[in-house]
Amino acid sequence: MADSNILEIIDLRTHFFTDEGVVKAVDGVNLTVPEGESVGLVGESGSGKSMTAFSILRLIPDPPGKIVSGQILLRGQDLLKLPERQMRSIRGKKISMIFQEPSTSMNPSFTIGSQIEEAIRFHQEGRASDVREKALAVLRSVKIPDPRRILSQYPHELSGGMLQRVMIAIAISCEPDLLICDEPTTALDVSTQAQIITLLNELRSQRKTSFLFITHDLGVLSWICTYAAVMYAGKIVEYADIRSLIRTPRHPYTRALIGASPRLDCDRDALSSIPGTVPNLIEPPAGCRFHPRCGRAETICSSQTPSLKEEERGHWVACFTERNGDGAENA
Amino acid sequence: MELYRRFKKHSMAMVGVIVLAVLVFVGIFAPFLAPKDPYQMEFGSTLSAPSLAHPMGTDHLGRDLLSRVIYGTRVSLLVGLGSVIVAAFVGGLAGLFAGYFGRFVDIIIMRILDVVWAFPPALLALALVAVWGPSLTTVIFSIGVVSVPQYARIVRASVLSVKEKDYILAARASGISRSSIMFTHVLPNILAPLIVVATLGIATSIMIEAILSFLGLGMQPPASSWGLMISEGQKYLRTFPYYSLFPGLMIMITVFAFNAFGDGLRDAWDPKLKTQ
Incomplete structure (x- = not known):
């Protein structure tokens, strides 16, 4: 992805051990935040965005949550191996977080x-x-x-x-070197949203702080982020720079997500919606987790799990149909 | 200020505060207010009815009942406040640790307190005083000990709800340690219910002290305690009811005042009533 990364998440798995079973909230997430850049993390509610963020700060409520495996490298230093004492000096000092509800x-x-x-x-x-x-x-x-x-x-x-x-x-x-924003504008009205986003953008350019920006609002995403990762059911399904993600989304889920958001520049009568609901994360569907809701699912989708592959330069997608359709098998 | 404004609307609570202020005043300045020495016996006038010389009459040893009731205020207030401070401090800490750290800390602390909780408070206090020997200090501590579980339960419940609040997570995210969050962020937000229960608890403590003294395991003669006076007056109840009547009235008034005060505090602090 980029040459120098401030944050690198490798195969992170955060599971919640409940009476009903193990909820795999974050299941093999790979994500990098390049130095000084702003990476967006989008997805529906319950896709594991916030839990990824809390895993970075090691603030998963334990019990029932637990980071099962993976690495979280902050400038090469694995945060998951640090003793709690040292972790405290990272929180707030190296990595800060902004929350959704300012009033609470x-x-x-x-x-x-x-x-x-x-x-x-x-x-x-x-x-x-x-x-x-x-x-x-x-x-x-x-x-x-x-x-x-x-x-x-x-x-x-x-x-x-x-x-x-x-x-x-x-x-x-x-x-801090890295600022994690967990839907910082969701609870605000639109004009205030704009002010906060502008403020964050200014801070980023002035202070060279890197951002991990969690949102479900694609508009906000395209306004502040340079890269974006799309998360679905605990996995990253697509990662690219923001332009190509919005203009040429490759993963069917990303396409559906973009199709479901209102736009000013094209005339549409009705917004499309994605059929079905977010899968149960205790027993997620086998293979690609999106396949039960995917219009292009093939037989391979229900048996094998696609991994994140670089389909084009800097554009990573986890989808079989995309690979076959575009003949990009070499990636 | 806001709190005071809402408290003021509660007229019963204001009555309670005024009565308490008078009681505290009487307790502190007892030596100046008491018309006679409470231990001075006058064998010429035992069990005399209220008169100008003795507004509440005299007891079986000819001691001035008014002076003894005034001195008794000290005992009741000391025991009430003292035992509640002991209980709220120990119970508050126990509840804070149990609620905040949860898991086995919670299980151990709460099960121990459940054992204490299982006994009727007055009975357990009685047993403790019997073991430690009756004196003002042991009465305070034994009443304090039996009240601990009540405070621990209330604090624990409040901590459980406060610790899930976003601002606790936000504090953790800014690198503040768990123990310092417990004292600087959780504790201030659970003080309101604790203070309300403590105020109401003073009334209960005063009652238990009266029970202990009545049963002979509280304050010892010749000290003047309301419970002890009721007990001593019991023998003369048919012929000379004033002996038990006045200390009984004082207990009633004091307990009422603390309850009204506590109720007022609770209502003033209750956010659900804020809109009124």
Whole structure:
């Protein structure tokens, strides 16, 4: 994929051991985030996007969840082998995360200031006045008006958009190398969404932070990401740069996903939908997990699992029909 | 401020607070307020009916009942507060650890507390005092010990719901350690129910102290405790009811005041009532 990768996930498997059986939420995910780039991770609810993100930070609720196997390399260092103590110095310092619901992601009992300062103090030495200055500086960098007043306010006094800015401020307060955004705009209204995305884009270009951006919104995805991976039922089915993914999707699932999103530039009366539902991850369908819902499924699809192959330069697809249809067997 | 505004609307609770303020005042300034020495015996006027000289009458040893009731306030408040502090501290920590760490920590702590929980509180407190020997300290601790499971259960339940909140995950994602999350993020968010239960618990503790003293295993004569006074007055109930009546009334008023105060706090803190 790219020459220098900040994050490389190799064959990650995160399973949940429940009374009903083993839920294979993440099942053999391979994903790379090139240095300074923004990689999107798209998929339906329950496809394992968020669990991939939590696996990176090793925040899977255990029990019942467990990272069964795989490697997560942050600049070549395997995070899954680190002791918890060292992992704590990675969280927030090297890798930060922004969550979906800004209003529930802040502790209601403390002021905004004390929560920003807590994050800063945990990773950096410094006097109280320095820490406060730093908190003010990060609030300014996320373009919050009147940051000095905000510092002494409580989360319930701020709007969702403002809180998401504060969350971003906390996330970037220790200048992380990688920022994981777990649907950061889903809970916001559209105009606020646009502001947050613009802000994130600016931060990325200014600070050279790499992004792993989880979303189910293809519009948001194309706006902020340079690469994108499509996830279905715990597996990555397609990975490419954002242009070719949107323009020439190769995997039937990606095509269906794009077909299901509204577009301004072409005239369609009805949006298509994907028949069926996301498979049960305790007993996923054999072979390709999408085959029961796939219009192009062949016999091989129900018996063998396609692996991710580079069909074109930089365009990876896990699909048999695509390979046969385009005669790209050599990849 | 918000809390105070909502609390103020609760008129019963305000009555409770005022009564409690008076009781605390009486307890602290007992030596100045008591008209007589509570241990001073006057054998010339035993079991005398309320009069100007003795507003509540005198007991079987001629001691001034009003002064003894005033001094008894100290015992009740001390035992009530002391035992609740012991119970809320121990039970709070136990519940916090059990709820936050879960699994075997939870099982071990909660099963031990279930054993304590299995005994009727007054009976267990009675047994503990019998073992440790009756004194103010042992009464406080034994009542505290029997109340621990109640606090542990409530704190554990609150912790279980708080620890699944997004902001706990967010704190973990910013690299804060589990133990520091437990004290700095979980604890402040479970204090409200703990304080409410503690306030209501004071009333129960005062009742248990009265029971222990009544049964002779609480405060020992010549100390003046309301429960002890009811017990001593029992013998004269037919001929001289004032002896038991006044301390009984005091227990009733105090317990009512703490309950009203606790109810008011609970309602003021309950987010579901916020819209009213």
